Amino acid sequence: MCTTFSIQTKDGNNFVGRNLDLAYNVNECPLILPRNYLMEDKVTGNMQTTDKALIGIGTVIDDHPSLVDAMNENGLVCAGLNFEGFAHFEEKPVPEKTNITPYDFIYWVVSNYDTVDEVKTALSNIDLVDVPLNDQTPVPTLHWMITDKTGSSIVVEKTKEQLAVYDNPVGVMTNQPTFDWHLMNLNRYISINPNQPEPVKWSDQLLQIHGVGAGTLGLPGDSHSVARFVRIAYARAHMPVLEDDISAVTQCMHMLDYVKMVKAGVLTEGMAEKTTYSACMDQENGIYYYKNYGNSRINAVNMHKEDLDGDEIIKCPYLTTQDINYQN
Amino acid sequence: MCTTFSIQTKDGNNFVGRNLDLAYNVNECPLILPRNYLMEDKVTGNMQTTDKALIGIGTVIDDHPSLVDAMNENGLVCAGLNFEGFAHFEEKPVPEKTNITPYDFIYWVVSNYDTVDEVKTALSNIDLVDVPLNDQTPVPTLHWMITDKTGSSIVVEKTKEQLAVYDNPVGVMTNQPTFDWHLMNLNRYISINPNQPEPVKWSDQLLQIHGVGAGTLGLPGDSHSVARFVRIAYARAHMPVLEDDISAVTQCMHMLDYVKMVKAGVLTEGMAEKTTYSACMDQENGIYYYKNYGNSRINAVNMHKEDLDGDEIIKCPYLTTQDINYQN
């Protein structure tokens, strides 16, 4: 499963963090799609130009890039997160709509638009349709969080009932159930706070708690999406002021750790769930930072250091070996 | 506050992990005490030789090394963790006992012994006494987990009632309250497990849960020591087989992240609590791995690459700047 959120430095530079949690491997790596890359529309079969260069993590299947998340050259970010059991796509293309496949929705968002407002307008003319990438690859069950450079953010969810577009006042998203359910659920954690509770008497017994962190008693600690939503929403609301970009990257990675899946207690069909990678996208500077389960060092790819006017996908090395600094 | 635990590879190499959680800085760095280093006994004023070379993280106050944790050349590890509100030391040296100060207890353990059994025997002849290091430094309120190369582990706690030595069947320790309380508390989490619950009917409603991790529903997510004990005990009991030493270091760091304090929601007197550093001690090879809040890259210091027959403390560089690998 997954977690994503946005944070901002005191100077207003915005960053999006995201974990990809999986029990298996998807051959993912950082990908850059330059402006002249031709991408097939899997619904119509037409080839479309990529309006805006983009960087993200994804995998290339049958020459078709399938993105897990991406940021374009103007800082718009779209991250896809699992929404199994709730996501529902149209069986057939809807007439008079632009029909998009779930695995190309991220591409559609960041190759065409720069702001959340633009995306919101465009969303009224699209629908999501259940056309597979190929015979071997089932259509993924996703929902999406979209964040622009200003920090403005929405969540897009297509269920049986509707194609819902939610403004995102908490700046975070995980998985099931729907976003509005999560938002309501937060109210139950209204008393969680950063301060140590004061001693209090129950009958003749003084209750007091030694050590720190007791203001957070009641935060759920399981790995399911509901608990991760609560924890990361709490963390985002209570993080310190971020003085500069490196502090933001550092804090972003710590917050991703806070909701990470450690190989230690969650099995899916016998395989250990883990946070495959943790990414932090610098929306102002087009830098994609990541670490992964095997390598805790932060790696960075700057899209602006590549030729963004090309027409070929750039696959960047994905560094998964633990990169230890031996001091002696 | 702090968390510590031990883990083992499939080949039996043992490692001890530990987080130091603090809202402020203690000028800590990796320290190596070679075999001929002379250390002052703060109770008697005598100088004592260091029987066994050791490596750890600590700080030097008035020429006196105060260790937060340490491992000796034969793999015995002792980690000190805060035990405020419970730790109670003798006001005056106890006659006919070896009297040790709390801040020198780690040194006493790892400079003298190699196995948990040796320490257990020696503990019957010592007591802990409230002699400060100097006028400005209050005596720390600590308890300790001691682990040898075989993975055998004990917890030592001095309270008003007793100097207790507990065998440690779960291989983890955090802070307050006493170890036996924590151990009893685990029973309340007996139903937590790695597998997704099966759907079940309540009246005419089918309960089912999409996404992963729902077997862990009920794990506490707060930052207080009781919750960290439960979470890390669960994680240690359910981690995968560790194929080799690097896998162990990697897994150890992830498990430390799982109970880490992120600057995002716990304040102590207005300062954000954080995990100052996360360490992983390779007991077979004498390598001290660490990362810290500012730098997520793992650094390593190998004690055997230094001259262990010297008589001066070796202060190693403590690398706290985010060490990013810029790929392009």
Place this chain on the structure above:
Amino acid sequence: MCTTFSIQTKDGNNFVGRNLDLAYNVNECPLILPRNYLMEDKVTGNMQTTDKALIGIGTVIDDHPSLVDAMNENGLVCAGLNFEGFAHFEEKPVPEKTNITPYDFIYWVVSNYDTVDEVKTALSNIDLVDVPLNDQTPVPTLHWMITDKTGSSIVVEKTKEQLAVYDNPVGVMTNQPTFDWHLMNLNRYISINPNQPEPVKWSDQLLQIHGVGAGTLGLPGDSHSVARFVRIAYARAHMPVLEDDISAVTQCMHMLDYVKMVKAGVLTEGMAEKTTYSACMDQENGIYYYKNYGNSRINAVNMHKEDLDGDEIIKCPYLTTQDINYQN
């Protein structure tokens, strides 16, 4: 706040239980409205005949009966529960609809219909409108559970977004938030079950739990509506077979106790919240059983023992003095 649910004997006799939880008094008592009672429609000012005789608990304000819950002579029950912060009624009567006030909705349901299906059909032609009973009485913020003699049940909620009618597969209702939110929330309690967990090993420690009830570890124990919904839905799904009517009344009262507000820990503006009364309606036989905070003995009023063809409200004695049986 309030809780309601339905239960059934093995012979198919259906009963509805309900708690009214309040910090203050509303001068409630059992009321019977016979078939010829004339009731003012507060929207139109017209007088309407009462098609079906009914019994319930309510209060008479300015000669107008305001019902908290009621059952008609054919066993249809409607209970109103607080829905503050979510209930939203039309400011003005909606043209071409039958406009009903929230405080008369219960009356409208049980004086006109006998089955849930009839009510569902009728609901498409009505709306709820914000016309107060008089100047001193604010319009109550309610939602409703309606249950017929077969045990079929729906929940009706009017919010800003819609007039929602939910089939009720769990047969329970409490207060905020909306019914569909509660239903989704139940999934998080999928692992709660009646059986004692088996011992399990975490590392070298055997976890085991003595005493009974440990299968229910994780059930929320607070008094808020979300917790009461979970607890009563769990209880209803796991109650024993009810052999006869008196067993049903007995079990119903125990289940109401299970979610009751005890004067011991919840204050509203300084006043202790309490379960004012607990009622159990025998839908087959028209008997209204109740007890209240002051009197734990069960009292019963049989509507069929009164003249149901009259035109005057029958106010029954409401017995609130602790009715102890002194055995010697």
Place this chain on the structure above:
Amino acid sequence: MCTTFSIQTKDGNNFVGRNLDLAYNVNECPLILPRNYLMEDKVTGNMQTTDKALIGIGTVIDDHPSLVDAMNENGLVCAGLNFEGFAHFEEKPVPEKTNITPYDFIYWVVSNYDTVDEVKTALSNIDLVDVPLNDQTPVPTLHWMITDKTGSSIVVEKTKEQLAVYDNPVGVMTNQPTFDWHLMNLNRYISINPNQPEPVKWSDQLLQIHGVGAGTLGLPGDSHSVARFVRIAYARAHMPVLEDDISAVTQCMHMLDYVKMVKAGVLTEGMAEKTTYSACMDQENGIYYYKNYGNSRINAVNMHKEDLDGDEIIKCPYLTTQDINYQN
């Protein structure tokens, strides 16, 4: 399992409440033992006179009364509660001690002493020994709460380690684990309080909670002894002032309901756990109030209305049929 606690009116009249929770029946009924009743000491075989008349609930096995709880004519109350997995009694009588069987401990306490201080002194000269009542009846695994007329209260627990006597500052007791563990555990509920939390902002989202009782979010709702201890300790600490004796009986019964086992969700070997009876002992006036699972009306037996100078056990009727007041 069981719950017990003491409460006091504003005039200082003290009452002890207790639930007996069982999945099966023990043929219990109210028993009065007058002053001249001869009771066999099962360890020595001697017959002993009953110094003080007493009333309680129990069962008579082989002409030997086995008490579940009892109050003597001077208001001293002792209640036995299950302590399975922890209770440990001596295999053989301990020389130079008065050896008492667990099933006769209640009798020993209330037939000999009037105050908690007297009992504390006497406890230093006794031990508890594993002598069965007869071949068919295993020795019960119990611990005890003893309360005198002033409200002073202790808990007595015999484990492998010690015969512990704890002062009881919270005035409540349930079952496993030991009393000191429970007392420490309360600290984790330090933030629970009677008041509705104020709205608070998390990022741009206002968290607020409608309805009442949200200050108690975090109270555990399961039926296990740890949760019942927390809930009843919270309730006792926050109950309203009790104006008179009947208010005390009423409130006591409500608080017993608050921790009662309802036949709806806890099974022991396939049988539904239930609160067999709920008792309230008026220590000032010698009145034993009770209700049971089948009968919610409160019954009362006044010991002073019987001849307390007799030598025969008085078995009082135990009224278990639902005693409904049919108003019409």
